[in-house]
Amino acid sequence: MGMIRSWIAARFRKSEMPLRVADVPRASVPAPAPSLLGGWPKAIGxxxxxxxxxxxxxxxxxxxxxxxxxxxxxxxxxxxxxxxxxxxxxxxxxxxxxxxxxxxIDYHLLRPLTYPILGVTIALLVYVALGFGHSAGGAARWIAIGPFHVQPAEVAKVAMILWLAYSLSKKQEAIRTFKVGILPHLLVMGFLALLCLRQPDFGSAVMICVITFVLLFAAGAKVGPILSMVLAGAGLAVLLVISSPYRMRRVEAFLDxxxxxxxxxxxxxxxxxxxxxxxxxxxxxxxxxxxxxxxxxxxxxxxxxxxxxxxxxxxxxxxxxxxxxxxxxxxxxxxxxxxxxxxxxxxxxxxxxxxxxxxxxxxxxxxxxxxxxxxxxxxxxxxxxxxxxxxxxxxxxxxRPREGDETATSESTQTGNARASAPSGFRTIEGGAA
Incomplete structure (x- = not known):
């Protein structure tokens, strides 16, 4: 495994491309504004x-x-x-x-709405998990709103992405510590996954876990703890399959x-x-x-x-x-x-x-x-x-390219179409080469 990681890292160094999103140098951007409006680079394309x-x-x-x-x-x-x-x-x-x-709408405006969105999503999942949802095909995954049915598990995946992006972008160097960078995210992931399993919705639970692990890796969290959690999660998934007759029937049907x-x-x-x-x-x-x-x-x-x-x-x-x-x-x-x-x-x-x-x-x-x-x-x-x-x-x-993106501004001047033309790792940052 160490040789494989070294080879991948060497290939990325050779091509001057970063291995993870956390390794990409970025131009300075303003700190979060106290109000919902202003303080962030505006879109220019x-x-x-x-x-x-x-x-x-x-x-x-x-x-x-x-x-x-x-x-x-x-x-x-x-x-x-x-x-x-x-x-x-x-x-x-x-x-x-x-x-x-x-x-x-500028995506930065979603930052202060992160916890309200997550809270409403959890409330909907709890409502369904308690058995109040609409049932179909042996599962209670929907909430009936008139003639339409809403599936909270679908909303939960996006809510989890919003929360992870908000949390990970704040932690920076602390992401490499287990207590701050990994544990809180695993707890929220586990809670949402359990609510999905209660419906039962095994697929959505697995999807939430995979998205969490991928974003932790992209943010620069240590690979060792992530790999340990992945292996532990895989083992738990196997136990859940073995302990469930209908999931075992699906596995048998898959094999033959x-x-x-x-x-x-x-x-x-x-x-x-x-x-x-x-x-x-x-x-x-x-x-x-x-x-x-x-x-x-x-x-x-x-x-x-x-x-x-x-x-x-x-x-x-x-x-x-x-x-x-x-x-x-x-x-x-x-x-x-x-x-x-x-x-x-x-x-x-x-x-x-x-x-x-x-x-x-x-x-x-x-x-x-x-x-x-x-x-x-x-x-x-x-x-x-x-x-x-x-x-x-x-x-x-x-x-969308934004103000302060020198590459986008230069290309806009040349082609009349403001769009970024190179990865962040190639941009000039604070007067020096990236």
Whole structure:
């Protein structure tokens, strides 16, 4: 392990790129202002256009695929083939302005709202954990608000990112101590994860833990304690799986889906059949056979299987490429952010969207045991779409070049388009070379 870390560090030194966000030198920025307004560098340019274009395309694509995957089921159950299409279109119509508004309001204004957001999220999770939530599929994960259902676990992931970014950006050198830099974050992570497990929502609990460990590493916390906690968490996860009959059935179905096709492996087996039926170019939009009551919940967690059947390998490859680009651009935004707070927000949102996407795809292809994670922007679901749109709005916000960014100002003069052109590690800081 030591040799691997030395090799990675040597490669980053050779390329003059930092290994972690905490290693990126940054230009001086003002301390937090006592009021909500002023005191921070103002944005002087637009958000990342590539990120924005990809997200808009995914949201539009999600509306189309929701209709394609759900029309037959909606006609049979609700006597209206457009039932899910109309709802998803409404959610998309709300999500777009939410994303735009969040991307335009200075992300530093969220700092004083960190604890209120976290507190409200915990209250919602406790409400659901106590059994007052709406139940479906053997889990009570939703709060019914009229005809719509809100899933607090989705909000909890973003709330955790906001709190971690706020906390880690304040600690600086203290992040390398266990008592100050690691323990408080582990306690909050553990509490939120336990509330998710109480629903039960194992997938969201794991996602909160992974995001926490990634941000701790990015902030410069010592690798030894993080690795110890990861191994301890993995051991606890194994115990939780072994002690739960329904989770064990999912593992058995993952290992042999066609051997358990009549019970726990049915959904995964039908999903794999859908991917295989699509071939290279698919059977065509709207012509899926698996959505004809063979694949349950085809418009939610397993919508990627319908995409694979109708658009084939080419469609899935383009879908994967879209999420790869989101991750790449998100990491780029994190390293170019004006301050540590923005960097941690960018890393957290990127991991949140990227991990959910690739986990969902891996589940549908039978590569990992079944988890209750949606495909961001594409799967049917209002709360997930709104939360993902708000999270992406944060990432777009951080991507905007700001006053004091000498690289962005220089490029604005040359091209008339104010945007950053080099990682923070290459900027001139306080008159000296970075």
């Amino acid at each position: 637009p958000s990342d256009p590539v990120l924005l274009g990809i997200v808009l395309a995914l949201i539009a694509f999600g509306v189309v695929m929701t209709f394609s995957a759900s029309a037959v089921f909606a006609s049979q159950r609700f006597h209206d083939g457009h039932f899910f299409l109309v709802r998803q279109a409404i959610f998309a119509g709300i999500a777009l302005p939410v994303m735009i508004v969040v991307s335009r 889906p066609f051997g358990h096709r009549q019970d726990a492996g049915y959904q995964v087996a039908e999903s794999i059949i859908a991917f295989g039926s699509g071939g290279a170019t698919g059977v065509g939009i709207g012509d899926s056979r698996q959505k004809l009551f063979f694949l349950p919940e085809a418009h939610t967690d397993f919508v990627s299987a319908i995409i694979g059947e109708e658009l084939g390998f080419v469609g899935i490859a383009l879908l994967v490429l879209a999420f790869v680009l989101i991750v790449v651009r998100g990491v780029r935004v994190a390293f170019r952010a004006a301050d540590d707070y923005g960097s941690f927000l960018a890393i957290g949102v990127t991991m949140f969207v990227g991990l959910q996407a690739f986990t969902n795809l891996a589940v549908a292809m039978g590569m990992v045991p079944t988890k209750g994670l949606v495909l961001p922007f594409v799967s049917y679901g209002g709360s997930a779409l709104l939360v993902n749109a708000a999270a992406m709005g944060l990432l777009l916000n951080v991507s």
